Amino acid sequence: MRIEQLFKDIYTKLRVDKSYRTRAFVIGALLVLALPGIWAYNLYQAVGDGPNVLIAIPVGSTGVSIGRQLQSEGIIKSAEAFAIFVRIKGLGSKLKAGTYDFAPSMSVTDILNKLTTGAVVNLNIRVTIPEGLTLSGTGLVFEKRGLFTKDAFLAAANNVELPYGYLKAIPATVGNRIEGYLFPDTYEFAPDVTPEQVIRIMAARFNNLMPARYEQSAVKERYSLHQVVTMASIVEKEAVKQDERARIAGVFYSRLHIGMQLESCATVQYLLGTPRKLYLVDLEIQSPYNTYRNPGLPPGPVANAGLASFEAALNPEDTDFLFFYAKSDGSHIFSKTYEQHLQAIQSQQGR
Numbered sequence: 001m002r003i004e005q006l007f008k009d010i011y012t013k014l015r016v017d018k019s020y021r022t023r024a025f026v027i028g029a030l031l032v033l034a035l036p037g038i039w040a041y042n043l044y045q046a047v048g049d050g051p052n053v054l055i056a057i058p059v060g061s062t063g064v065s066i067g068r069q070l071q072s073e074g075i076i077k078s079a080e081a082f083a084i085f086v087r088i089k090g091l092g093s094k095l096k097a098g099t100y101d102f103a104p105s106m107s108v109t110d111i112l113n114k115l116t117t118g119a120v121v122n123l124n125i126r127v128t129i130p131e132g133l134t135l136s137g138t139g140l141v142f143e144k145r146g147l148f149t150k151d152a153f154l155a156a157a158n159n160v161e162l163p164y165g166y167l168k169a170i171p172a173t174v175g176n177r178i179e180g181y182l183f184p185d186t187y188e189f190a191p192d193v194t195p196e197q198v199i200r201i202m203a204a205r206f207n208n209l210m211p212a213r214y215e216q217s218a219v220k221e222r223y224s225l226h227q228v229v230t231m232a233s234i235v236e237k238e239a240v241k242q243d244e245r246a247r248i249a250g251v252f253y254s255r256l257h258i259g260m261q262l263e264s265c266a267t268v269q270y271l272l273g274t275p276r277k278l279y280l281v282d283l284e285i286q287s288p289y290n291t292y293r294n295p296g297l298p299p300g301p302v303a304n305a306g307l308a309s310f311e312a313a314l315n316p317e318d319t320d321f322l323f324f325y326a327k328s329d330g331s332h333i334f335s336k337t338y339e340q341h342l343q344a345i346q347s348q349q350g351r
Helices: 003-016 018-043 063-072 079-089 108-117 135-144 150-159 165-169 195-215 225-238 242-257 265-272 280-284 307-314 338-348
Strands: 053-057 098-102 125-128 186-189 323-326 332-335
Touching (some): 053 063, 098 108, 125 135, 135 150, 135 195, 165 225, 186 195, 195 225, 195 307, 225 242, 225 307, 242 332, 323 338
Antiparallel strands (some): 053 098, 125 186, 323 332
16 A cells, blocks of 8 residues: 555544544554655665666776766666665675666666676677688678778788787798788677787787697698798688598698699689689789799798698698599599599589
């Protein structure tokens, strides 16, 4: 029963029953004493229905300042009552900063439970960088997620300073020294993250994973870290089937060992900038990245390789195969001689 209705009932009873006055006086006195408590209790109850509101609580906020924020957003009825409750409960030192999701349907107790346990909202943006992207492709992912433009990312990639000595050994002919050194993975970034911060985070992930693996591998005796990173990037672009990565790496290493050109389409695609079908004229392009014309590895990586391709480059299959040809399902036919390679090509034509 509402308090207003209770008073109306008492008033009506007094008009018709004078013997009721004594009891009514006692009841009235009790109500007067109880009203402040009822009023205070009402202040701590939920406001009611309404949309949820994200509220950022700054570091160092007090019960008073938080109460004012909550009241101004329509989450609580009284900032003063909120502050008093915080003080009575001794929760002032337990209030945690952060961004919270509050609803008008929450009681003060519910709100304080969130504030003291730090049940903040995660506003970070999750971004997945797939294996095999170039710096340009990576920048486009961030642009599509609304963090910053591809051009801003590429500009940062050209200018950012990174504290890794192995980057200083990269040849000057490499277009961008960090191509291949930003590890593809799933990351969480703050909405206001900068391109420089992203690059440092991704480069640090690479540094935590790859150099140590390289130091423990047998290929270290023959190839530099940069050469292995370059090989891994080629494997990443050439391989489709997981179980073929080590064999493809073995084919390319075998070619290097006998002075044979790599003839990797992936390197030509990289110098063209935009993936497309290759023509014979493309294989004649004058560029150090054209492994159809130049012996050895290209100057640098042609993509950011994933962990599986790095493992293949570090642990290649010991093989006599020197050729491979792609089938329609992404797998390859491997051949030891050029004649066998031609037969493999003929077997797949027209399929």
